[in-house]
Amino acid sequence: METIVSIMSRSLYVSSIAALIAFAIAIAISLTLSRLARRKAEMVLSIFEVFVGVPTTVIGVLLYMVFYPRGPLGILGILYTPYAIIIGEFLVALPIAVTHMFRHVYELKDFVRELVLSLGGSENQAIGILIKELIPIMISSYFLAFSRAIGELGVALIVGGGIEGYTNVLTTAIALQTSLGNYEQAIQLGGILIAITTTIAITLKILGEYIIWRLR
Amino acid sequence: MEIALENIWHSYDGSTYVLKNINLIFKEPGIYILIGPNGSGKTTLLKILSLIIKPSKGNVLVDGKDFWSTSDEEKSLIRRNIVFVHDKPTLLRGSARYNIELGLKLREVKKEDDVIEFASRYGLEEALDKPVHKLSSGQAKTVSILRALLLKPKILALDEPFTFLDNTRVKLLIEDILDMVRNGSIIVIATHYMYKDLEVISNKIVEIVNGEISISSSK
Numbered sequence: 001m002e003t004i005v006s007i008m009s010r011s012l013y014v015s016s017i018a019a020l021i022a023f024a025i026a027i028a029i030s031l032t033l034s035r036l037a038r039r040k041a042e043m044v045l046s047i048f049e050v051f052v053g054v055p056t057t058v059i060g061v062l063l064y065m066v067f068y069p070r071g072p073l074g075i076l077g078i079l080y081t082p083y084a085i086i087i088g089e090f091l092v093a094l095p096i097a098v099t100h101m102f103r104h105v106y107e108l109k110d111f112v113r114e115l116v117l118s119l120g121g122s123e124n125q126a127i128g129i130l131i132k133e134l135i136p137i138m139i140s141s142y143f144l145a146f147s148r149a150i151g152e153l154g155v156a157l158i159v160g161g162g163i164e165g166y167t168n169v170l171t172t173a174i175a176l177q178t179s180l181g182n183y184e185q186a187i188q189l190g191g192i193l194i195a196i197t198t199t200i201a202i203t204l205k206i207l208g209e210y211i212i213w214r215l216r
Numbered sequence: 217m218e219i220a221l222e223n224i225w226h227s228y229d230g231s232t233y234v235l236k237n238i239n240l241i242f243k244e245p246g247i248y249i250l251i252g253p254n255g256s257g258k259t260t261l262l263k264i265l266s267l268i269i270k271p272s273k274g275n276v277l278v279d280g281k282d283f284w285s286t287s288d289e290e291k292s293l294i295r296r297n298i299v300f301v302h303d304k305p306t307l308l309r310g311s312a313r314y315n316i317e318l319g320l321k322l323r324e325v326k327k328e329d330d331v332i333e334f335a336s337r338y339g340l341e342e343a344l345d346k347p348v349h350k351l352s353s354g355q356a357k358t359v360s361i362l363r364a365l366l367l368k369p370k371i372l373a374l375d376e377p378f379t380f381l382d383n384t385r386v387k388l389l390i391e392d393i394l395d396m397v398r399n400g401s402i403i404v405i406a407t408h409y410m411y412k413d414l415e416v417i418s419n420k421i422v423e424i425v426n427g428e429i430s431i432s433s434s435k
Contacts, residue, residue, distance in 0.1 A: 111306065117268045118300035120367065121322040122292035133308060212309075 002164045008192060011150055011169040014082050018089035019097075019146035026097035026141060030105040038106075045102055051095035056088075060158030063088050067159060080161040085169065088155030093145035100144050104137040132215050139208040147197045170196075217279060217297055217370040217402070218243040219265060224274035226260055234260050235271070235427045242371065242402050246419030247393065250406040257427040258406035259303065262373045265404060266300035267291070296323065299369040303376035303406075305356035307348040312340065312359050315348060319367045327366060334362045338385055353380040365392055372396065373404045378411065390417065 033041040065071050067079040078084045112133055116126035153171040156162070162172030170193045177186035224238040235257045242248060242265070250258045263269040264276060267283055276283045278294050286294070299319065307315045313331065320327055335341045338358050343351060351359065357380040364372060372393075378386050390413055393403050405414065415421070423431040 112308075114263075114268055114302075115306050115308070116322065117295060118266060118302065118306075119319040119322055119363065120296040120299055120369065121319075122295070123288065125322055129308070136309075 002168060004189065004192065006165070007168055007170055007173050007189070008196070010082065010167075011171075011193075012196065014085050014169060015089055015146055015150035015152075018086045018149045019093050019142060021086075021090050022093035022097045022145045022149070023138070023142045025094060026101050026145070027138070029098050030102040033102055034106045034109050041102070041106065045099065048095040048098045048102075052099060056092050056152055056154035057158065059091055060088060060155040063091070063155065063159045079159060080163060080167060082160070082167055084159035085156050085167060088159050089149035089152050092152050092155055093149045096148050097141045097145040101137060101141040105134065108133055108137075132212065135211055135215075136208050139204045143201055143204050146200060150193065150197065218277075219298075219371065219402075220275075220277040220280075221261075221265065221271075222275040222277060224261075224264060224271045224276070226257075226264065226269070226271045226273075230272075233272070233427055235264070238274070238427075238429060240422065240429070240432075242404065244419070245397050245400045245402055247397060247414075247417055248402065248404045249410070249414060249418045249421045250404065250424055251410055251421060252406075252408065252424035254408055256424045258408075258424055259375050261424065262300060262375050262404065262406050265371075266298050266373045267295055268300060297370040298373065299364045299367050299371070300373040301360055301364045301375060301377060303379060305353070305360045305380070307351075307356055307359060309348070311345050311347055312351060312355070313344040315359050316344075316362050316366065319363050323367070330366055331362075334366060338362060338388060354382060354385070357381055358385060361389060365396075368396065368399070369401065371402045371404065373406075375406045376408070377405060378407070386411075386413075390414075393417075 033044055036044070063084065064079065066073050067076065067084055068074055069077075069079070078087075109130060112130045113123070113126040116129055117123075121129075150169075151171065153175055156167075156169050156172050157175065160167035160169065160172065162168050162176055168176075170189055174186050174189045174193070177183075177189065218241065220241045220243075221238055224235055225233050226235040227233045238261060250261060252258050260269065264271050267276065267278075270276075270284050283291065283294060308318065312335075316331055316335065320331075332341065332344075335344050338361075340355060340358055340362070343355055348356060348359070361374075361377060364374075377389060381389065394417060397403060405418075407414070410421075420432070420434045422429055
């Protein structure tokens, strides 16, 4: 019987990596979109907004078909491995990270650039100040991506399989214990999940305030 | 320092021009007033003058050189001589002090005594360490203005500088502007309303209507 610590560690590992990749790509997408005219950028953004609402089980099924041994990427052999869960959670987390970050980047970018240039600063200094101003947004974007990833069941179950000792994460463990009638254990795992997301939220908030304070 | 705007046309969307065939020279120290109704193009003109926006057509010559053809390094050096103050307070997250010192920080200069002196003069000393979201509109506007005044630029462009300010601060601002002119600065003020005090102290008044200069008079 797998320990709770093992399940928790695996969840943190898989979801942190998925969220980090989603976060990094969200920054790149937001910065790229911010160079477009508003209307074009909003059109692209609306595609991400649609994907926020796509059922994660659908994403799971599509990935399953891709990674199935006879699928286009079956040769990679990553179905029912933590890597498949990372990819699935990344796809689930990315749209929410982009939609959250983009609007703030778009509005702040021009505002900060104009302010810095108006004070006789350079374009590079404007970028430096923009990054400082974006710290709280980046932190909240990462947190949104992470909480979406770690709370995700559909993808984790379909491409991960919830294999004990290998791909079992908190959400699949909760689903399994509930289906077995072990409600006490399911609630314990649920409590742990909430505690993790709360702790990460508080930690990131404190870290963000500290970074801003240091940079001032 | 001299800035010449030659045949300036500007459009934000590629079809409607907000500025049309503007020709102006800012050469002698003094106070230049740009007056016109809302939407006449005053702010856009100030931003072009302040080297923030590149005009769609025309040349911006700084001491005879086309600014937008210079290297990035040269642009940065030239921009240090010009400061623009927005009509609405434009403050970053942080304290009033942080925002007032922002321009100085961009130049890696410390002027703690000047910051306190200016803040006291404008009645902001006790609000210096307040977060900006707790400042009143008048205090926030004053922070924006002090941030610019501390830099003592050669050209200071002010967009509707008197909005949100009480009479005391308006008088102080006029005194400080006149002081800057005596020290050789060019002050350009955009306003939709000609204040009496302003008319008296101005050297040149330019009226802009629908993006075009309709009247230009010098003293």
